[in-house]
Amino acid sequence: MKFNSEVVLQSNHQVSEVNSALADFKVGVDNVIFSVDTQHNRLLVLLRKRKEEPFSNYWSLPGTLVRQGESLQAAAYRTLAEKIQANNLYLEQLYTFGDPGRDPREAPESFGVRYLSVSYFALLRYEEAKIIAKPALNLSWYQVKEVPQLAFDHNQILEYGYRRLRNKLEYSPVAFDVLPEEFTLNEVYQLYCTILGENFSDYSNFRSRLLKLGFLLDTGIKVCRGAGRPASLYRFDAEAFAPLKDKPLVFI
């Protein structure tokens, strides 16, 4: 089988350090929060500098541990709402990381409490997402390509989130949530380049494919942006997109 599978297990998978007693867990949620700064073509991720052990002074994904009576999503939302103000916060679950030893607090040789991380993913408009400016929170937007070594396995979680983001760009109209309400086709292209890399497609192919999908509305307004001829402003037409919503589509 040739699944896009990240987990391939063989029957000889190492089980030597397992004993049959059940493991005890605390469960954390870690949020991969992307924003796209469309003005400067930068893809950003929200990071927090830790002031506590373990990994004191390392940057990390913002997260928290799940409390008694709290759902996973509520915990993910709580930690996000403490850090970011935005009009609409949509989170979706990304992946769960739970290998033994992923948190140095686990003391694997003593089979102590393990720390599982359920990661969540969001994409925000940079202009609308305001970091809550408490210095103690130590928050910052980082360019994804300049992210340093993070605490725990957070580089791996970020990589997973980045893959999800690219997939969403390829298969869903998520880009139009991040762009301003009216945009030129060149701005859509720049956004795709920022996330997928410069060479994902040439502009004229991208342009004609996008227009053929039939849900971009020409507003009739033309604007001058930089050199070249005036460019048409478009809008995402939610009504035209509605019948396509559950159809498999490719956007690039």
Added chain:
Amino acid sequence: MKFNSEVVLQSNHQVSEVNSALADFKVGVDNVIFSVDTQHNRLLVLLRKRKEEPFSNYWSLPGTLVRQGESLQAAAYRTLAEKIQANNLYLEQLYTFGDPGRDPREAPESFGVRYLSVSYFALLRYEEAKIIAKPALNLSWYQVKEVPQLAFDHNQILEYGYRRLRNKLEYSPVAFDVLPEEFTLNEVYQLYCTILGENFSDYSNFRSRLLKLGFLLDTGIKVCRGAGRPASLYRFDAEAFAPLKDKPLVFI
């Protein structure tokens, strides 16, 4: 934002029953194991009849609790390998379910230990997947459309797995892992109909779209299957597919 998001949280999300102490968890893995019986056009899922509380005598997804020193994937593989013999077992993580109260053992009013479920997904060839015939295991293939009320939130987990399966069929060549090595285009179509429903596409559109993708190899052999003209046998051409692997494609 218009994500394909299953989690939409508002700022007034109910948090009344949360207190700030951290929750303690046991972590289970539950496997959604599909197989397609291509001879009889049946989509099947592996279920186990529980003989223990809670939900004694209910059917459930086969699962287990994670042991000390054991990774999530290893636990998912362990419980699968106890129940099924197959040549290649590929599992991928599906989704994590962790709402308070999802397991009646949790006793939510006393904030007892909670039970998280990390679900895994697999698709097997029916002819190759042999259930290990220990009567105590109480295992059976069930037609997906005839699945009864299951233990815990397992109907919801199954529904999630079924959605993943349909997505995979739309966006990946997973069907060719489940078909015999040589197949007619009508057999591919029947497989898609079995999983996606009769009306996902008409045969001639499906046929021409599939051939245009360029990775089905006509073997030159023709076979008679039922009424009508002899049909060509095809093969999946892994070499022709390789350069397309990371490109976004639609298969229907």
